[in-house]
Amino acid sequence: MVKRRINLHPFEGGSTFTTLDIDIPDLCLRNGEHMTPDVLYGAADRDKQNFSVLLRCVDCGLFFNRQYKLINRGDGNFTNYRVGTEIDLLIAPKIATNVPDSIKKISSDFDKIYNQAMQAESYQLDQIVGIGLRKALEFLVKDYAVKQNTAKADKIKSDTLQNVINDSFKDDPRIQSLATGAAYLGNDETHYVKRYETKDLKDLKRFINSFISIIDMNETIDETLRMRAEGK
Ligand SMILES: [Zn+2]
Structure with a gap:
């Protein structure tokens, strides 16, 4: 911290109405280096x-x-004024990820992790986005598998991702293929050496989005089947 003297001007401009000595962090916001900042101007809000x-x-x-x-x-x-607490200026824009409601219902954890991964991407934290997506995928795969076979819930939850994909989705090759592809690219994001060099984060997101879409579609088809069974 470094003590700096601030002449505070009213909102409308004009001459100083009070002078405050405040402790300012002696850090540059760009590179975190220690320095004593120049004070250029201080202004209050209308009230x-x-x-x-x-x-x-x-x-x-x-x-x-x-x-x-x-x-x-x-x-x-x-x-006669004094300085109060500092107001946090960190701005975290909400990311619209468009996860369908059916998916949120199956796995609220997936929704949470996927959103955090997208938030990381918006901050250009490209080295951890893929790791987040890999984790999100595991939650969705396992929660969806549990939904289809609740009796095996304990085994599914503790099994490896690939085993769950192989065992739980063997009757649905499209789901199995999408989940496997996404898992391969997700694993690539966590490993030192990449296996699929021509694929990147964009492909991983595309695979996960298709996986989401097909689950959403299956859920909608199930809903119409139920509706027709109940209606007749
Ligand atoms: Zn600087």
């Missing part, structure tokens, strides 16, 4: 509840801001 301070890294020139709560000491002196 003087929060303020923002514009800073600049003296080493690399990056402009960035930090925001804090602004607290009026309430002793009648309108110029």
